[in-house]
Amino acid sequence: MSKETAVYTHGHHESVLRSHTWRTAANSAAYLLDSLKPHMRILDVGCGPGTITADLASLVPDGHVTGVDHAPDILDQARATAAEAGLGNVEFAVADVHALDYPDDTFCVVHAHQVLQHVGDPVRALREMVRVTKPGGIIAARDADYPTMAWFPATPGMDDWLDLYLRVARANGGAPDAGRRLKSWALHAGCPEITASSSTWCYADAEERAWWSGLWADRTLASSYAERAIEGGHATIEQLRAVSEAWREWGRQEDAWFSVPHGEILCRKPS
Numbered sequence: 001m002s003k004e005t006a007v008y009t010h011g012h013h014e015s016v017l018r019s020h021t022w023r024t025a026a027n028s029a030a031y032l033l034d035s036l037k038p039h040m041r042i043l044d045v046g047c048g049p050g051t052i053t054a055d056l057a058s059l060v061p062d063g064h065v066t067g068v069d070h071a072p073d074i075l076d077q078a079r080a081t082a083a084e085a086g087l088g089n090v091e092f093a094v095a096d097v098h099a100l101d102y103p104d105d106t107f108c109v110v111h112a113h114q115v116l117q118h119v120g121d122p123v124r125a126l127r128e129m130v131r132v133t134k135p136g137g138i139i140a141a142r143d144a145d146y147p148t149m150a151w152f153p154a155t156p157g158m159d160d161w162l163d164l165y166l167r168v169a170r171a172n173g174g175a176p177d178a179g180r181r182l183k184s185w186a187l188h189a190g191c192p193e194i195t196a197s198s199s200t201w202c203y204a205d206a207e208e209r210a211w212w213s214g215l216w217a218d219r220t221l222a223s224s225y226a227e228r229a230i231e232g233g234h235a236t237i238e239q240l241r242a243v244s245e246a247w248r249e250w251g252r253q254e255d256a257w258f259s260v261p262h263g264e265i266l267c268r269k270p271s
Contacts, residue, residue, distance in 0.1 A: 009228065029055075029142065038060055041107050043102070048074055053065055056111070058085065067093075103132070104131055105133070110133050117143045117179075126186055143182060196263070
């Protein structure tokens, strides 16, 4: 039975998937890659459209990858991603990270990217990830830290965007500052051997600025995030339009720069 209590803030509007399908193992899971071996069996939690999942499958050609997500509809796109890559060692299923439908000690690696910030009980989620990991195996998680995102120049309206996002995400039961909390959550989940690190995405050249500003401008007006902002009384449509335009204005600046910090953890389950 599903135990999820949080509401996924972003949804799967095209403007959201524009970001999710950009993600690869190289740009989103680099901290994990040196630990992978060709024979490993991997569980990718919150796989979304499956681009990271497919990359992980290509890196374990003698192993197998299972991608799971709480939203059934996105898994068709994940399957198409894997099929397009010609991968035969990957499968997808619906799952709730709070109550995974797998036996103890099943996977060599359990991975979650941008997941724990959106779940109702991240400590319980990590305990489940530990449970289904084999002795000696690895639990890996990476999450953004919204309050420490930084940008230049200080375009009017961008501070309003961040304030609004934090309020909406917290009202939905999430933790938009998850990046800084991962190590603490892992300790509370009983993970005895934790390596914590951080890394960033940075958007600065003309193409990156246009892409990043455009997807957030669209997301602010057309995604589930926009609907929840209005339904929750956090913003009016006029305020959302102002925030959307602030994103476009920021993206037009030649000297614009945006940094997205992430926290990361690698936890080794005792043998």
